[in-house]
Amino acid sequence: MSEPLLEIKDLHVWFKVFGGILKVLDGVNFTVQPGEKVGLVGEMGCGKTTTMKAVMRLLPMPPAMIPKGEILFKGKDILKARQAELQQIRRKGISIIFQDPTAALNPVFTIGTQLQDAVRFTESSGENRAKENVRTRAIKVLKEVSLPDPERVLQNYPVQLSGGMRQRVCISMALVSTNELLIADEPGTSLDVTIRDQILRLLGELVEKRDTSVILISHALGAVRGMTDRLYVMYAGFMVEMARTEDLFAHPLHPYSQGLLAATPKLTGGGIGEGIDGRIPEYIDPPKGCRFHPRCKDAMPICKNEKPPFFKVGEGHEVACFLFQNYR
Amino acid sequence: MITLINSILTIEQLKKHFFTYQGIVKAVDGISFSVEEGETFGLVGESGSGKSTVAYTVIGMYKPTKGKIVYRGRDISQESVKRLHTLKKEIQIVFQDPGTSLNPSRSIKQILELPLKIHNISKNHKSRIDKVIELLEMVQLPVSYMYKYPSMIGGGEKQMVAIARALATDPSFILLDEPTSALDVSVQAKIIGMLIQFQKEFNLSYLFITHDLSLMRNVASRVAIMYLGKICEIATASEFFKNPLHPYTQMLLSSIPVISDEEESLKPKKIISKGEIPSPVNVPPGCSFHLRCPKKMDICSRKDPVMTEVSKGHTVRCHLYTK
Amino acid sequence: MQRESIRKQTLSKKWEDVRRGWYKFSRNPLSIIGLVVVCIILFVALFSPYVSPYPESAGKFINFYEASQPPSLTHLCGTDVFGRDILTRVFFGCRFSLMMGATVLALIVPAGVIMGLIAGYYRGRWLDTVIMRITDVFIALPPLILALAVCSVLTPGIFHAMLAISIAWWPWYTRMVYGIASSLKSEFFVQAAEVTGASRTHILFREILPNCIAPILTKMSLDMAWIILIGSSLSFVGLGAQPPTPDLGSMVADGSKYLPEQWWISIFPAFAIVLIVLGFNLLGDGIRDTLGAEGG
Numbered sequence: 001m002s003e004p005l006l007e008i009k010d011l012h013v014w015f016k017v018f019g020g021i022l023k024v025l026d027g028v029n030f031t032v033q034p035g036e037k038v039g040l041v042g043e044m045g046c047g048k049t050t051t052m053k054a055v056m057r058l059l060p061m062p063p064a065m066i067p068k069g070e071i072l073f074k075g076k077d078i079l080k081a082r083q084a085e086l087q088q089i090r091r092k093g094i095s096i097i098f099q100d101p102t103a104a105l106n107p108v109f110t111i112g113t114q115l116q117d118a119v120r121f122t123e124s125s126g127e128n129r130a131k132e133n134v135r136t137r138a139i140k141v142l143k144e145v146s147l148p149d150p151e152r153v154l155q156n157y158p159v160q161l162s163g164g165m166r167q168r169v170c171i172s173m174a175l176v177s178t179n180e181l182l183i184a185d186e187p188g189t190s191l192d193v194t195i196r197d198q199i200l201r202l203l204g205e206l207v208e209k210r211d212t213s214v215i216l217i218s219h220a221l222g223a224v225r226g227m228t229d230r231l232y233v234m235y236a237g238f239m240v241e242m243a244r245t246e247d248l249f250a251h252p253l254h255p256y257s258q259g260l261l262a263a264t265p266k267l268t269g270g271g272i273g274e275g276i277d278g279r280i281p282e283y284i285d286p287p288k289g290c291r292f293h294p295r296c297k298d299a300m301p302i303c304k305n306e307k308p309p310f311f312k313v314g315e316g317h318e319v320a321c322f323l324f325q326n327y328r
Numbered sequence: 329m330i331t332l333i334n335s336i337l338t339i340e341q342l343k344k345h346f347f348t349y350q351g352i353v354k355a356v357d358g359i360s361f362s363v364e365e366g367e368t369f370g371l372v373g374e375s376g377s378g379k380s381t382v383a384y385t386v387i388g389m390y391k392p393t394k395g396k397i398v399y400r401g402r403d404i405s406q407e408s409v410k411r412l413h414t415l416k417k418e419i420q421i422v423f424q425d426p427g428t429s430l431n432p433s434r435s436i437k438q439i440l441e442l443p444l445k446i447h448n449i450s451k452n453h454k455s456r457i458d459k460v461i462e463l464l465e466m467v468q469l470p471v472s473y474m475y476k477y478p479s480m481i482g483g484g485e486k487q488m489v490a491i492a493r494a495l496a497t498d499p500s501f502i503l504l505d506e507p508t509s510a511l512d513v514s515v516q517a518k519i520i521g522m523l524i525q526f527q528k529e530f531n532l533s534y535l536f537i538t539h540d541l542s543l544m545r546n547v548a549s550r551v552a553i554m555y556l557g558k559i560c561e562i563a564t565a566s567e568f569f570k571n572p573l574h575p576y577t578q579m580l581l582s583s584i585p586v587i588s589d590e591e592e593s594l595k596p597k598k599i600i601s602k603g604e605i606p607s608p609v610n611v612p613p614g615c616s617f618h619l620r621c622p623k624k625m626d627i628c629s630r631k632d633p634v635m636t637e638v639s640k641g642h643t644v645r646c647h648l649y650t651k
Numbered sequence: 652m653q654r655e656s657i658r659k660q661t662l663s664k665k666w667e668d669v670r671r672g673w674y675k676f677s678r679n680p681l682s683i684i685g686l687v688v689v690c691i692i693l694f695v696a697l698f699s700p701y702v703s704p705y706p707e708s709a710g711k712f713i714n715f716y717e718a719s720q721p722p723s724l725t726h727l728c729g730t731d732v733f734g735r736d737i738l739t740r741v742f743f744g745c746r747f748s749l750m751m752g753a754t755v756l757a758l759i760v761p762a763g764v765i766m767g768l769i770a771g772y773y774r775g776r777w778l779d780t781v782i783m784r785i786t787d788v789f790i791a792l793p794p795l796i797l798a799l800a801v802c803s804v805l806t807p808g809i810f811h812a813m814l815a816i817s818i819a820w821w822p823w824y825t826r827m828v829y830g831i832a833s834s835l836k837s838e839f840f841v842q843a844a845e846v847t848g849a850s851r852t853h854i855l856f857r858e859i860l861p862n863c864i865a866p867i868l869t870k871m872s873l874d875m876a877w878i879i880l881i882g883s884s885l886s887f888v889g890l891g892a893q894p895p896t897p898d899l900g901s902m903v904a905d906g907s908k909y910l911p912e913q914w915w916i917s918i919f920p921a922f923a924i925v926l927i928v929l930g931f932n933l934l935g936d937g938i939r940d941t942l943g944a945e946g947g
Contacts, residue, residue: 222587420847
């Protein structure tokens with residue numbers, strides 16, 4: 001197996017607030033191979049955006065702190081990278097598409113200004129920074145995301161475009177440089193179903209064409225099916241299950257994954273499951289041991305005391321649950 | 329116009345237009361349907377379809393531009409300030425965004441007490457508090473939440489408070505405007521389960537609005553789909569999902585994400601949706617859907633189709649089916 | 652029993668809210684400075700008859716033996732041409748200024764806020780237009796000029812000075828509350844109360860007003876500084892307090908004739924004005940940061 005493109009090892013992220021420390025991420029392990037599409041599924045507040053922000057080093061360092069863990073991009077630790085290296089990674093290595101396209105675009109500048117700024121930042125050589133070259137590249141990348149009439153779009157302000165078009169612009173800004181890893185944080189969540197479908201399919205096509213690795217984050221299971229090779233399920237700051245996408249949908253093993261799948265309304269009718277009792281824990285005083293144990297129907301005494309590591313249960317399928325301690 | 333015998337709410341050719349600087353926004357442009365007592369009537373559509381406007385007009389936030397709203401045989405087509413006080417007990421609404429539907433400066437107790445005070449439901453302070461405790465227990469929230477403020481509780485719990493508030497006056501009809509759209513799947517399941525249980529217990533009728541078709545499948549007994557202010561198709565839930573007739577319904581159904589192959593096989597053939605959703609200010613002439621319709625015919629750009637009954641209880645508004 | 656325990660829990664939660672607010676407030680050292688300064692001034696103002704070294708100096712008092720003394724151990728801020736102790740007069744001046752500020756605020760805040768609430772709630776209707784156009788007229792006039800004009804028409808005196816400042820100042824509260832009320836009017840929680848049948852009074856005072864408290868408090872603190880400043884300016888030109896009332900502005904004016912030799916007569920009252928204004932401004936900023944308000 002070749003070296004992973006991105007490897008997050010035992011990442012802990014804490015936030016200092018009034019009343020104590022929020023221990024949000026509690027030892028996150030996450031890998032992306034080159035050319036792979038990985039999904040990250042988890043409900044609101046589980047820490048997925050925090051993890052991605054940590055990867056891009058976008059967390060405000062006080063109050064956030066990273067007491068333990070490494071984030072290796074192509075073998076080098078991002079957390080220890082110096083400013084120059086970090087800029088290089090952000091330009092050519094990793095790019096991120098944020099969840100809300102309206103918030104990600106500056107309302108007082110035209111799309112053209114913002115897009116051309118993005119192009120200019122990724123180019124270091126003088127010639128490529130020339131005005132016409134930059135504009136040409138901007139138009140080219142807008143065409144790639146299937147935006148009609150790119151010249152007119154360049155002159156528009158974000159408020160003049162629809163939600164779907166804004167999301168496409170954000171995607172184009174992320175694709176402006178040849179990136180190796182694309183992080184898409186809940187793309188299209190704030191959009192209508194038909195538009196979201198278009199956006200997800202667009203992302204799929206672009207990713208195929210450029211052979212980029214993708215991390216697709218979502219809180220709904222349906223969105224990642226068919227778009228990803230492998231899937232992580234996250235709860236309260238740690239990964240609970242990792243499997244190939246078809247395996248996870250066919251045989252979810254962790255009680256939380258099973259609960260999520262059962263609670264998702266299905267087109268076949270037959271009612272919705274009961275949901276999962278309880279609520280996500282307070283990070284200021286998280287439960288000891290497995291953070292899911294207060295809500296788990298199958299909790300055992302060991303779950304209250306020790307944090308479960310990943311247990312291998314099949315080819316590419318791992319579960320962080322003591323139920324599978326002795327799985328063969 | 330089909331008026332069922334036991335209908336608790338009937339909408340007749342309802343129109344709501346807004347007059348703005350950009351032009352007339354025809355948010356709701358002539359819709360008719362009725363809700364039977366004790367059933368859940370689903371209203372589905374994307375943004376700009378006008379589904380929320382329907383709810384707001386029924387509850388009285390807006391005055392209808394034209395058309396009638398009939399509740400238990402009585403014409404209530406006015407703003408809420410002009411309606412009978414007792415009517416406001418009977419029809420309640422749960423809003424979409426739990427963050428803004430509860431006043432951040434008021435405690436949960438004060439929020440739940442308000443409808444009790446307005447309608448004199450409890451005789452004195454003590455019995456009011458008891459009723460508040462009863463409401464909190466009904467939605468399975470700890471009683472200690474009484475003195476908390478909305479900012480201290482999660483989104484799902486806020487929505488449960490909103491539901492408790494709606495139930496406080498012992499209503500007969502509740503409008504649910506995307507009650508779980510902002511919430512996670514597990515919380516949604518809990519809330520929907522609760523709503524279904526209350527419906528059985530208190531014989532409630534729901535107008536359930538959502539854009540999530542998979543959710544609608546499990547909640548509604550009859551479904552209407554809206555596009556740009558008009559209804560495209562009405563059918564029973566099973567008929568709607570098994571045999572969708574309107575091209576927009578088919579397009580919507582083919583785009584939804586599902587989580588199993590079984591469901592995938594239930595979806596109609598993939599229709600790649602093209603183009604953007606037009607805004608209700610610029611409604612295209614003829615059939616409002618014709619610009620995006622894969623089955624467009626010549627007549628569609630000229631004439632607006634009317635609702636036709638294709639089979640019992642199944643009506644469509646499309647030239648493909650007009651005789 | 653159960654309700655008793657819930658009530659106890661509530662009180663402890665409220666205490667925790669206070670502590671959390673204090674934590675936020677104390678993050679900024681400038682806010683603490685503002686709070687300390689304001690506390691000192693309040694103390695001095697409230698207890699001036701007891702803490703001032705020569706309380707007689709606040710009224711009609713003449714002692715030519717001690718007149719025009721520079722600051723010394725017996726008179727920490729020196730004496731003026733009549734022999735009155737400056738420090739005492741500064742203390743009483745603070746008392747005076749604070750009283751004036753408090754009176755003006757007590758007049759304009761209720762009136763301005765109520766009008767703003769009504770105008771905001773009835774936004775788009777004739778009531779809104781009437782109230783806001785009147786407000787606009789008053790806002791268009793610079794406050795100091797307006798106050799001067801009112802004072803010069805009426806006989807000079809503290810009462811009329813306060814009236815003048817009130818007339819100049821009330822529209823700002825109306826405008827601020829109008830902005831908040833008109834945006835809150837369409838929020839879902841107000842609509843929810845309306846469709847359930849809540850009365851107008853309830854919606855204005857129980858739903859909308861609580862959300863305005865934070866910016867109002869911030870503005871009140873910042874305004875205190877402004878009002879005192881304008882009041883002092885009025886006295887400086889002789890339109891406010893009349894002698895022998897110790898007012899900081901008139902003390903600065905009287906002392907300006909003797910600058911620069913007898914500098915202490917003007918400088919100490921001026922310094923007091925600066926301190927008051929600074930203190931209330933810093934406190935107001937601190938309140939805004941803590942409560943997260945958008946004060947005017």
